[in-house]
Amino acid sequence: MNNYSPLRTFVFMCAMIQIVKPAIFSFRECLWFLDRGYDDCLFRISDGTVTKLIQLGTEPVLFRIREAGDHLQVEILKGKLSEEQVPQLRDYIIEWFDMHQDLGPFYTLLQKDKMLQYMPKDFEGLRLISIADLFEALCWSIIGQQINLTFAYKLKRRLVEAYGTAIEHDGHVYHLFPSPHILASLSVEDLRPMQYSQSKAKYLIGIAQAFASNQLNKEMLLALPDFHSKQQALTAHKGIGIWTANYALMKTLRLAEAIPYGDVGLLKALETHNIIKERTESEKINRFFKKYKGWETYLVFYLWRSLAAPAFHKK
Template sequence: MNTPLWTDLPDGIAVHVPVEFSFQENLKYLSRSTNECMLEIRDGKVYKAIQAGQEVVMVEIGPDKSGGLHVRFLEKSGGISSQLREDIAFYIRDWFDLDRDLAPFYETAQSDALLSQTAKSFYGLRIMGIPDLFEAVCWGIIGQQINLAFAYTLKRRFVEAYGSSILYEGEPYWIFPSPQRIAALTAEELKPLGFTARKSEYLIETARLIANGQLNKEQLLRAGSIKEAERMLTSIRGIGPWTANYVLMRCLRFPSAFPIDDVGLHNSVKALLGSERKPTRQELLQLSANWAPWEAYATFYLWRVLY
């Protein structure tokens, strides 16, 4: 008999997790910036507004006694329907990548010079996802050629200017701007937030593609291969190989997505090797030769070495 993915509770749901999962390791990742605007962490729990269809539910996520996740529904007028409970459960499973069997990744990591100790240090960490395609693409575009701290600042300005929010205990919890809202803007309107003219254009053009139904998650997942999905993304102005692979790993969940030109990845490898210089692309290809098909997880774990 199959183990249920989640169970109803009087105040929410219990989301069941695989053996290779550590809530604390994922919480540490979510805590990496004090400027994160899409959630709040207090007393070892995550507070977040989750949009499921047309509904928005405020949740508290923490560990339960069995090692799973206790998801408590905090405020929602009209109660929580069975369908909404299921939608929230699947959102959280996707967000924490809970349906991924990581045993083969850890087996691969054991014999890899860069990954063996890294995988032990962060055991149970999952690639924390960005389930919404528009949010994932925006975060990829926002982060291009700037440091992480400034990327978080730009995201906060963007979300607070054009997103929606719900109040819980007097504090706003934000929902990412809809593509329809951003599609109606001009590049000039984003300029006061600190975006360059080109980034503004990229964000608006992508929003229009998604709002018009020309780009969606299902279409990319049906592409037939990761290379074809990458080609579809890189055909869009403002999305290069790095941004495409970032979206492929964080939103579309391709474990072999590989942002090989990522500066953070290069710096992590440099630090682990004790080298005075970052690896060349060819050197990184050689170092990663045995990572397949886990390049995305290898990258995510190596990022955690630095941040």
């Protein structure tokens, strides 16, 4: 074997991965956002670490990330990684916390803005947390349509606990988001008892069927040439409007132009920062976002961050 690498073998056997932190990156800020008072069932935050279950091969893998000096340290708690899966998990984490971006230019823009110039200091190092799985992102945004987030997280938890693969570790249960195949086989009546509305249940099952029959997937979207065609590929499905499509394009493909227009959280934040007075001032909103070309969804994410309860706001 001429490609034998002692270091790589060592890393593999210890089931430990290290990722160097980029500049302007705060693991603490990212975890704070993930844990900002809601009850997300797809990871667990504790003592400055986050623990999550994912599926890379046939077996689920449970991993935990902690901060250690200038890098993140990833520990495998359950399951085995093949040698090819080590870099896959690395890439997954880098994508999850959007570690490739250089936030410098974004902060320069924010500093020019009287109302937002506090953000680079107060939210320093916060990254746009992504949802790598397009199916999960779409389901989550459909679940979140027109209901408050507390309730939305409850609905998600019921779905995940009923249909997602679960493993237990150290007294805690960890879940995978249910596969399209499983959700595609459900009927509306299966979801009604979980307080899903008739239409929401229908939309979710319809999207699951589109994924299960391979009419829709992330690769397909990536292959489309421009933003508009990606958006249309999504809004072609029942239950996906502009808001839902853009939310998914923001969280999964991390596209800057995927502004979730009409989002009540966004509108509220624009009001509290005196950027608009009425929620109907769409021209004003467009003009505002023009100043942030290339960083629109990052700005949306930071505006969402600004909505979090002041009690959580770090000094």
